Amino acid sequence: MMRILLLAVLLLTVACGTVTPPIDIAPDAWISYDHKTSYFVSDAGADSVRLTVKYASFTFLDKSAELLPVAKSVFQRISNELAEKRGTVRAVYDSSKFYESVAYNGVSGVSTALVSNELTFSAKADSSGTPTSAIEPVEIVQKLEALKKALDSGLITKEEYERKKKEILERY
DSSP: OHHHHHHHHHHHHHHBOOOOOSSOOOGGGOEEEETTEEEEEEEEETTEEEEEEEEEEEOSSOOGGGGHHHHHHHHHHHHHHHHHHHTEEEEEOOGGGOEEEEEEETTTTEEEEEEEEEEEEEEEBOTTSOBSOSSOHHHHHHHHHHHHHHHHTTSSOHHHHHHHHHHHHHHO
16 A cells, blocks of 8 residues: 555656756746746846746647757747847857756646756947947857868868958957
């Protein structure tokens, strides 16, 4: 009898899964974005914040892992809106550093995906709305790495590499 009770408690616990944010967030601290999404913003520095987005959907089957790309696209939308509110051109984040948590609640039929990442707000817009910096540090690294790969694979010469590298660094 005790085994059956323990098994029932275990099954109920598994069936009622919940997502776990990377930091403790009070239930009333979440900001409602739409009927499926809520988010939380916490300061992480002078020009950066940690954005946590919770996206839930009625699925009646465990589709929580399939919701991650949707949650990340909603994360992108919210981060752009936060950048606009701050008067910056956009929010930059490292997509390889996403915190991800997924869960399925078998009792209610709700799949939930939670994503969190640090956003850095960059390139303040001037009065005309034009960015004061046309290229972001993350983009510079990506462009330089791609340029180095092109050199290493023989697609460009050393002179072309140096010229393009200089152009990229001058724009920053």
